[in-house]
Amino acid sequence: MQLTLDQATGLCRMAALGAGANEEAAQSLTASIIAAEAEGLSTVGLSHFIDYLEALEAGRIDGNADPVITRPALAVYLSDARGGLAHTGFDRTIDDLVKAAKLFGVSIFSQKNAYTCGALGYFTGRLAEQGLVSFAATNGPAVLAGSGSVKPVYCTNPMSFASP
Structure with missing residues (x-):
């Protein structure tokens, strides 16, 4: 079955609400999932959305x-996600973050206590759409080995950058 992006957006929003997300969290998560899917990044798109739903239902994400x-x-903006999604704090801050960067030449968004953000490029891309050069880095579980190593030392999504 093929869905339009609007249909997929509606279904994802309803599924997130059904799994325990509030309206703000459901919209924030859905926007990132659909953006990833639209870019062909299915591993952090609709297939990854199931992981979010399971985490919401299990209480690993506070919806x-x-x-x-x-x-x-x-x-500098600091978001304490308080066990929720990484997307919500960023969505609440992006307009002020952009204004600060344009006023001061730089701005920083830092977040703690959030569930995985999925496609990190989603966040830097949104800043680039606002005319900013952006760089993002995140920590996460070590699942990839570095050069010359067999032991995992890197997260799968350690950094992203974008420009207008």
């Missing part, structure tokens, strides 16, 4: 988490 955003410096 009602209310991220706390602080601003410890004029160009």
Whole structure:
């Protein structure tokens, strides 16, 4: 079965709500999943969406988490996702982050206590669409070995950058 992006968006939103996400979290997650799928990144698109649903249902993601955003410096935004999705805190901050970068020449978004973000390029790409050069890095479980090593030392999604 083939779905349009609008149909897939509606189904994902309803599935996320059904799995325990609130409306804001469901919309934030769905937007990133559909963007990844539209770019042909199925491993972090619809197939990865099932992982999010299972994590919501199992309580590994708090679907009602209310991220706390602080601003410890004029160009620095810190999000405590409080066990929820990485997407929600970023979505709440992106407009201010862009304004700060345009005002100060740089801005920083840092987040803690979030579930995996999926496609890291989704976040840098959104900043590039706003006219910014962006760089993002994340930590995660070591699942890939480095050159000359057999022991995993890298996460699968360690960094991303984008430009307008």
